[in-house]
Amino acid sequence: MTSVNWGLLGPEMLASERRTRTLGVGAAVRAFNDLAVPSLGGVKYSKSIFLACLGIYVAEKSRETGAQVSNIQVTNAIEALASCLSYRMNGWQSDPRLQGNTKLRGKEDLSFKIVSQHNFYVTQPMRMATVQTLPGLGLVEGKGERFNSYCLSVHGVDLVRAGCEGFKCHSNGIADFLVKWVLGDARNPNQLGLLQAISPLEELAQGAKGIIKERLVSGNDDNAKRRRNALTWVGNIAETPCVNWKKPNELTDEHFKDIQSGAYFFMLRDKIMQLLDVVETDVANAKSGKLVMSEGFSINVVKSLSNVKSAADQFISVQHDPSPEKLATLLAKECLQASDAQIILSLVDRDNVVLKVRDKEIVKGPAFGGTQAELEEEYQGVSLFPAGVSYRLWNLHVLNLDFNGQLELWLNKKESV
Structure with a gap:
């Protein structure tokens, strides 16, 4: 079983800094999240x-x-x-x-x-x-x-x-x-x-909520417009879920393209994390404590690598990459190299925390843990947004419920699922 060190919703920080895998694309992660809902950070309440x-x-x-x-x-x-x-x-x-x-x-x-x-x-x-x-x-x-x-x-x-x-x-x-x-x-x-x-269990006074909401939607710059439009969108999402990438009327074309591109990027990143976890498990199980490229790969690695390639193809097919210096595209292209061994070596080299490359062999890194357990996704089974969208849209959805006095009801429904 494998875990996703970054969940599908892609927060910018992990609970354990020791196992943080940035893959050299931290700037792209921040950019895609900020393009989805500028300046929201990690807030949801x-x-x-x-x-x-x-x-x-x-x-x-x-x-x-x-x-x-x-x-x-x-x-x-x-x-x-x-x-x-x-x-x-x-x-x-x-x-x-x-x-x-x-x-x-x-x-x-x-x-x-x-x-x-x-x-x-x-x-x-x-x-x-x-x-x-x-x-x-x-x-x-x-x-x-x-x-x-x-x-x-x-x-x-x-x-x-x-x-x-x-x-x-x-x-x-x-x-x-x-x-x-x-x-x-x-x-x-x-x-x-x-x-x-x-x-935090007691509802914030409505007047105080009003100040936060006013600060969220006020202004005429592009960031403020994106927040305002996104808030309107999430306010309607329960009645009109967006799960098939049909552009909602509330968002501009550019904003929607950024969200879609970001979602495909986050899904690619998560597939890479899954692959790296599978490789980590194989290293843990190997008697030599390492993986030698010339000896081939386990069926689990082959399957995970196939998922990575599909996700990379999907991201490139969008033909829209607003990340700094096209970091997202560079990562996707690395996942589509002709040699499977080279793809894995490149991704492990990007990791360099849990796993490392030494003489074209994969060995344990300083944060090596061994066999990974599967991690449940926070919004598993909830279909409101397309797969992979920035976690900030989910957080904005929850914040909007909070603004409208519906947070307690939503939390109770979530616990009963």
Whole structure:
């Protein structure tokens, strides 16, 4: 059995950096995702955007008092606190809106000093999905995409205020209490008002959602138009699913071509990942601990290689490659070389993390794991978009459900499938 190190939906980051296979096409991955839904990043829930802005706001206010804290430190701590309080509320049941179920169990001391420690929470918090979203939607100001350099814009401050409005914790406003918490306030943060304000399981106030949606669709530049059109499209997708590549009226020709080309590219990449996993399994099973090209390939490798070639043909047939320096086309052409051995050697050479090429033999790389288990795809069995489309379109679909107060219903339906 094989796994797909990048799922079909193609996120830009993996949970395990050690096994990250970029194949030298990371710029193409980012480009195709950004062409589909510009500046959305990895966000799919409005509450995660609010929590990121709240963390920056509290960090700014804390620094004004002389506290030596960073945006990342405070935001991670607030997110960890929100997750911990949420798990306590729901009896430690897993939920796609929460992280750290195992890591947070048994944590009793919820002081900022403890919660902000590096090993208290997960290594890749939800905040990381917002790094491109916040500046892209004009919620923060700052150079580049360094979270610690961000400061809230007027829109970001408005979002924080709208999300906190009406909630109190120990008779303080939510942001005011959290600043005091950062500064060492020892009062128990496990209070209903704070939970309702920051828990990812609690719906964000409609006014705050409205600010996020307005930032998503406002503007007349091409990125804003693409986001606006994509949001309209996903809003209609349940009634008119697009599974056969018939262009929807909501999108421009160029936008749709970019999405289609990106989908074929992502499917090619995933087939390559499957092939590399099959090769990894064969290396693990080989007595010599390596694969020699002259000895031929197993039936599983031959089958996976055939799938790679078909995917490469399909991508090239679209005749549309907006990726930087045609990186996607270069990858596809490497998968159509005359020699099967050369194709595999080229792809393993691109990997160079899990597997490596040595003297035209395939050997174990520094991140070698062995036999891989099959990975279920997140949206398996759901037919709304054509196969392979950017994960950002799925995330935008979920975010739109969130805007319309339908998120809880959708999550419950998904769990019952």
